[in-house]
Amino acid sequence: MAFDTLSDRLQGAFKNLGRKGKVSPEDVEAALKEVRLALLEADVNYLVVKAFMKTIREKALGEDVLKSLTPAQQVIKVVSDELQHLMGDENVPLNRAAMGATTIMMVGLQGSGKTTLTGKLALYIQKKLDGKPFMIAADVYRPAAIDQLHTLGNQLGVTVYSEGTDKNPVDIVRNGVAKAKSEGYTHILIDTAGRLHIDETLMDELIAIKEVAQPNEIMLVADSMTGQDAVNVAIHFHDDLKVTGATLTKLDGDARGGAALSIRQMTGVPIKFVGTGEKLDGLEVFYPERMAQRILGMGDVMSLIEKAQEEISEDDAEAAARRMFSNDFNLEDYLNQMQQMKKMGSMESILGMLPGMNKQMLAKANVDPKQLTRTEAIIQSMTKKERQKPVIINNSRKHRIANGSGTSIQEVNRLLKQFEQSKKAMKQMGQMMKSGKNPLAGL
Numbered sequence: 407m408a409f410d411t412l413s414d415r416l417q418g419a420f421k422n423l424g425r426k427g428k429v430s431p432e433d434v435e436a437a438l439k440e441v442r443l444a445l446l447e448a449d450v451n452y453l454v455v456k457a458f459m460k461t462i463r464e465k466a467l468g469e470d471v472l473k474s475l476t477p478a479q480q481v482i483k484v485v486s487d488e489l490q491h492l493m494g495d496e497n498v499p500l501n502r503a504a505m506g507a508t509t510i511m512m513v514g515l516q517g518s519g520k521t522t523l524t525g526k527l528a529l530y531i532q533k534k535l536d537g538k539p540f541m542i543a544a545d546v547y548r549p550a551a552i553d554q555l556h557t558l559g560n561q562l563g564v565t566v567y568s569e570g571t572d573k574n575p576v577d578i579v580r581n582g583v584a585k586a587k588s589e590g591y592t593h594i595l596i597d598t599a600g601r602l603h604i605d606e607t608l609m610d611e612l613i614a615i616k617e618v619a620q621p622n623e624i625m626l627v628a629d630s631m632t633g634q635d636a637v638n639v640a641i642h643f644h645d646d647l648k649v650t651g652a653t654l655t656k657l658d659g660d661a662r663g664g665a666a667l668s669i670r671q672m673t674g675v676p677i678k679f680v681g682t683g684e685k686l687d688g689l690e691v692f693y694p695e696r697m698a699q700r701i702l703g704m705g706d707v708m709s710l711i712e713k714a715q716e717e718i719s720e721d722d723a724e725a726a727a728r729r730m731f732s733n734d735f736n737l738e739d740y741l742n743q744m745q746q747m748k749k750m751g752s753m754e755s756i757l758g759m760l761p762g763m764n765k766q767m768l769a770k771a772n773v774d775p776k777q778l779t780r781t782e783a784i785i786q787s788m789t790k791k792e793r794q795k796p797v798i799i800n801n802s803r804k805h806r807i808a809n810g811s812g813t814s815i816q817e818v819n820r821l822l823k824q825f826e827q828s829k830k831a832m833k834q835m836g837q838m839m840k841s842g843k844n845p846l847a848g849l
């Protein structure tokens with residue numbers, strides 16, 4: 407998914423900041439440096455990065471942030487607010503005709519996703535706006551485009567107007583629009599031709615289509631995978647056509663996110679939708695605030711920092727780790743750990759605080775909080791002796807423990823087995839650490 411790398415990097419920058427009790431201007435500078443690198447790596451336009459950094463530096467280094475009780479959170483808030491601002495603050499909805507049918511014209515390079523978006527918007531109009539869309543196939547240069555639109559039309563039960571590939575697209579649009587208006591459709595969607603690169607003949611044709619269709623919305627379709635190129639294309643189309651909205655397609659792909667973060671700033675054109683899949687339902691309304699929070703992994707990073715500050719001092723963490731990896735780790739420690747975890751939230755969040763952990767590793771760790779509660783109940787039903795020396799737990803003891811904890815013998819057995827396994831694994835980790843290897847590398 408787009409933004410994954412950017413999110414990881416930004417979270418990394420803030421995680422370090424969150425570990426500090428007090429935050430100095432140097433700490434903030436160090437985090438901001440990471441933010442800057444992360445944005446540049448995500449292919450955000452350097453002018454945008456420059457302006458962005460200037461604003462957040464001023465705000466993040468302000469007295470009210472550094473002297474606050476939660477400086478790390480305040481810095482993140484500053485970054486999140488500015489990311490949101492960068493992408494346009496508020497969602498801008500589709501334009502509408504004051505009277506009669508709303509006409510939307512797709513423009514963009516070949517392969518950017520215009521035909522697909524035409525279908526997606528038709529579905530959106532049917533479902534969300536309760537409208538009756540009509541599609542016009544005006545891409546006569548890519549023969550498959552017309553068939554593609556007809557296929558989508560059949561799927562959706564939406565009328566498609568086409569005149570084949572040997573007619574002038576401007577005439578096709580004129581005829582199509584007249585037909586749609588006379589037949590009472592609410593939305594007219596025009597799929598226009600693209601080229602591999604911007605060329606003047608194409609622009610002239612689009613300008614002529616704009617003339618005859620008088621669209622309420624000229625929707626620039628930009629492939630987010632192309633990063634900065636998408637921004638350059640947007641600038642060019644906007645210069646010639648006065649684009650009114652943009653849709654960033656293929657955000658589900660491995661895009662670095664730079665286009666989403668630069669396009670609004672560089673063109674002033676609002677991003678209205680994002681494409682998140684090849685299928686017709688792969689369309690999302692674009693909300694800058696949600697996107698900023700998603701990029702930052704906001705919920706996660708905020709609570710992580712709070713937890714890191716509130717719950718674990720570095721000394722405690724180290725002592726716990728030392729015991730965890732030692733030979734005489736017992737069920738008492740296991741229970742202590744568990745209670746600590748419950749206080750702090752999910753296992754993932756704790757694992758996430760360990761340096762070197764990433765999302766894939768966390769997904770593998772896959773911890774279920776409900777299961778933790780049951781495990782805790784089982785251990786609490788054991789005597790002190792049993793916790794310290796689990797080998798003494800025979801069948802009748804298991805029976806008593808299962809009854810006491812409201813679980814079953816099978817669950818008690820499972821826990822004992824798990825405990826043995828994790829003890830073994832931790833012992834190995836401890837040995838690896840002693841020999842200087844990263845014990846988390848193989849998780």
Ligand code: GDP
Nearest residue numbers: 516517518519520521522655656681682683684
């Ligand atoms: P056009 O030449 O601009 O009309 O582009 P198309 O609509 O034919 O799309 C080009 C390719 O991109 C097709 O294979 C689409 O399935 C794919 N595509 C379009 N939008 C998205 C999207 O949001 N996500 C993904 N993954 N693929 C998309």
